[in-house]
Amino acid sequence: MTTKTYAGRVYLLGSDPVVRFAAQELARYLKEISGSEIKVAKAKAYNKTREGWWVGLATDYTADSVKPSGNDDVIYVDAVKGHAVLSGSNGRAALYAVYRYLEELGCCWIRPGANGERLPRIAKPQTRRVALIEKPSARHRCICIEGSCAVEHVKAMIDYAAKRGFNGYFTQFRNSYTFFDRWYGMERHRKIKRTPFSSEAAHKHQETVKKEALKRGMMLHAVGHGWTCEPFGIKGEEWSAAGDKVSPEVAQYLAEVAGKRDLWRGVALNTQLCFSQLKVRELFTDAIVEYAQEHPLEEYIHVWQADGSNNHCECAECAKAIPSDWYVASLNLLDEKLTAAGLKTKIVFLAYVDLLWAPRKEKIANPERFVLMFAPITRSYANSFMSDKNSEPAPVPPYRRNKLEFPTAPADNLAMLAKWRRKFSGECVDFDYHLWGSSYSDPGQMALARVIHEDATGLGKMGMDGFISCQNQRVSFPTGITMEALGRGLWCADETFDEMASRYFHKVYGAKGTLVRLYLEEVSRAISRDLYTAPREPEKTEGIGQMRRASRKWLRIAELTAEMQPVIDKGVKSRDKIVAETWRALDHYAWFVVNYADFQRLAWRGDAAASAKYDEIADELDRRLPLLHDMLDTWSLKRQMQHTLWINGLPFTERIALPRP
Ligand SMILES: [Zn+2]
Structure with missing residues (x-):
């Protein structure tokens, strides 16, 4: 037969x-x-x-x-x-x-x-x-590299991104060095040790990443920061003070701050230029044109100024206009040069920190060439833009050179964008950081997933054409709900959060999907709002007092997890390999979240035991890294925990900013 x-x-x-x-x-x-x-x-x-x-x-x-x-x-x-x-x-x-x-x-x-x-x-x-x-609701659906990553992590993200409907990938810098260095130089060793990692290796990895994105027809976004360094012969690959000295020939082009033209706090990437000098604008734009000529496959080149804030030039000429005026003047010059060179490359420019204040005199001459990127890095992720939209924004404060305070309320950020939109009618995208450092403020993932979904589905109503997610590449601990919320939200603005979330949890955990979702929602409810509104500097003593009082609530996480444990124990025994794997992720998470909540409680109470708790968690994360590295960026998590200890004046073992060998 x-x-x-x-x-x-x-x-x-x-x-x-x-x-x-x-x-x-x-x-x-x-x-x-x-x-x-x-x-x-x-x-x-x-x-x-x-x-x-x-x-x-x-x-x-x-x-x-x-x-x-x-x-x-x-x-x-x-x-x-x-x-x-x-x-x-x-x-x-x-x-x-x-x-x-x-x-x-x-x-x-x-x-x-x-x-x-x-x-x-x-x-x-x-x-x-x-x-x-x-037809996806948002035209631009792009993921931007951040955090610590191996090239395999980025490849996995791009593979997933195409499946979830993302259509762009942004590699940052000329070689994405700093992100790869965090993994290859530090995280992967699983001990407090750093090994050398070369720019050449980073370049090779970046080429692999671009190839993976192009294979899927995704639009490449490139560079961003660095244009204020490399054209002037200064290396700008990472945000660290390398102890470099600049020659007087270079110093004449740097921003004059407090009477000095020097690297801003020693960091080249954070050093602005003296943009009122035509020579500076010429060198700045020539480098971009040259790059565009050499990289025809990179459809979107990001032209940003230096990073950091309150670091703009105070010289008499620069003071005649605000930084965004000088920025737009440079962009118009760039557009003329690109047109003369016959290049169709799109230029993405940035409304960010000091540049959130819209230009007063200058206007983008050729809007077709440009995409305005709104980057509210100082915003809070406790609320979405839309949920905050009805609150009355504070009036946009007047621009005061190098003495600016930046808005945290989403509504205040949107009010600043509105002023920019009066000067520029072209495409506009939100460059946002939900899944960067902030992701650990919601260990339950569900509060953050909701904010992401509301922001993604609300773009059209805010007059924006897309979203670039500046994020850690490994954000699926314990579930992939945040990426699902982002991808689906950008694809279909009509779908509700509940529809999206119930479908996801049902698909992943079957009949237990609702239970898992409720558990994670309870974890979010217990702690996320407190951590999102926590002070970010040690001076904010009033906020620290509030955290101390709130911390009692966080004990609830241990109870919730204990109730969930028998369900998890059963799940990991599933005969289906993938199903068992999704439950195993929850099993690791159950260990983590109880200890993490305890760490937060100790730290915000100023208890010295928090430092030892940090070491205990960090060591255990290292031990489990081979099982968790696809889902969790342990380098970024440790950085966030160290930051919490620092705010509370507690000592910690440095595991992140390790000195170069
Ligand atoms: Zn100047």
Whole structure:
């Protein structure tokens, strides 16, 4: 007796390399799902009578699939009775069509990294009816590198990002050095030790990352900080004081602060320039044009000034205008040069700290060239923009050179953006930091996931065209809910948080999904608002007193976790490897969150035992790193814990800013 095994075909239309990748991905997953032989075959033309999966651009079909619409991503899926059309308005949209189709079949993208997806078993996936026409709510859906990362972590993030519908990746700096150095130089050693890590190695990793993003048709965003250093012969790869001395030839171009032209507190990246000098603007813009010429695949180049705040030039010429005026003058000069060089590169400029104050005299001459990036780094993540929108913003304070205080309330930040929008009508994106340092202020993840979702779904109402998430690459401890909230929120602004969250927890934890969600929500409720509103400097003694009083509440986390433990113990015994893995993550988390809450309680009470607790947690994180590194950025977590000890005047073992060997 013979059994006939099904051999299916994925037909590839056209020659777009991203569509080819989409077809390969589809065949790979269908094979795993069905256990059948599924092969990719190149087809000359679409044939609506032939069985199989047809993957192509909208223009490859004579059928009524979607028509292309510029750079916007639109997907079209129509699968019925053995014949499936999967198409997109461009290559990456065809890839999203494939991933959304697979998701409708039951695939679950849990989180980035190993064991981060669960696939259904379906003998005949071709018989399933799936029909989708989707256009993401936000045009720009970009992830930006931050934290500590191995190149594998970034690759895993990009792989996941395409599945979750993100369409851009931002590598930061010319080689992303500082992020890779934190992993290769420190975190991976699992002891208090640092090894040398080279710029060349960082460059190689960055090239790998770009290749992975381009393979999926994602838009590359590049550089950002550094333009104020490298054109002037100063190295600007990381935010540290390298003890560099600058020559008088270079010093003449640096910002004059308190009568001196020198590196700002010794850090090149934080040193502004004397932008009223035409020579400075020429050198600054020449370097950008040269970079754009050498990197034609980088669609978006970020042109930022130095980092840091209250560090602008005080010379008599610079004082004649505010920093954003000098910034816009440089950007207009850059636009002229790019146009003369025939370059279409888009330039992303930044309203950030001192530059939140909109220009008074200057105006962007060619809005088509630019994207305004609003980066409210001083905002609080206790509330979303939308929930804070109805509160009356404080009037925008007058600009006072190098004596600025920055707004924390989202509404106050939005009021400053509104002033910029009166001067610039082009595209605008939110560059935001929910999943950077702040992510550990909500160990339950659920309060933060809600704020992320409200911010992502509210972009349109705020007149913004997208979101760049400046974030740690490993943010899935214990679940991938925050990335799900961000990705889904940018994709579909109409979906509610509850719809998104219930679906996610149900897919990941099955019948126990609601229970897990409630547990994490309780953890968030017990501590996150306190940690989000905690003082960030030791001088804020009143805030420290409040934290001390609030800390009693945090004991609740140990009770909640003890109640949850038997459920977790059962879950880790699941025969399904991926299911067991998701429960194991919760098991590690149960250990962590109880100790972390205890650490916070001790630290905010000023108890010296907090220092030992930090060492205990850090050592245990190191021990568990091989099991946790896909989900948790332990370098960033340790940094945040050290910061908490510092605010409370408690000593700590330095594990983050280790001296160079
Ligand atoms: Zn100056």
